[in-house]
Amino acid sequence: MTGRPATPGPGSSSGPGSTPVPARDPGLQPERTRLAWRRTTLACTVVAVLAAKQAVHDEISAAGVIATALCVLVWLGFLRVAHHRIQAVVSTARPAPMSVRAAMTATACTIALAGFAVAIVV
């Protein structure tokens, strides 16, 4: 994926007019951002697995199954945000800033996992 040629897409129109867009950012900013999303997804996966393991820890009950399903749902939500953002970052030479909605969704998924933990602990 790193070898993909960066083409100036429609999102690059916000840059200063006619300056030529380099084929690749020498600072590898999009790649670093992509990897940061990957690391964060990995961390989210670990927490979601911990949550699911905790939910079905003692015995398999209806509540445990529902909690596990909710964990999977939250994890999928985070995965979706990360995937869309990675696509947006690597597909253009000058990616647009992250939308507030993406940031809010990532935060909401994180807080939802904490909410599960509180429900399990108490």
Place this chain on the structure above:
Amino acid sequence: MTEFVRSLRLWFAPQRIREEGETPDYRFSLANERTFLAWIRTALALIGGGFAVDQFLPDLAWGVRAGMALGLLAAGVLCALRAVNHWVRCERAMRRGDDLPVTRFPTVLSLVVAVVAVAMVVVVLFDWEGTG
């Protein structure tokens, strides 16, 4: 406090951030995004720590275990909320050409983590067996 209310308003009217100032260099926005993600990872690590305390220390008294787990989880939630708030404020400051916002949150978080770590050391050293 009014600053906080204004950023809170931005959370729920995201299009307003695009109306202010001009779009900064994409590299600055990406760096801001990576900082946001690093804070989200910190939040996830704290939340994972809360799960781990609850899951892997079953011999602790319920009060100690729940207190530590809830403390870590609360720190994680705060961290996540602060991550998005700081990201919005940095993004807006960059658009306006202002100075980036300063914050004492990292200091507070380090102190909280240090206190929890010392508490864990004490618990492990003295083998604080649960009674209930």
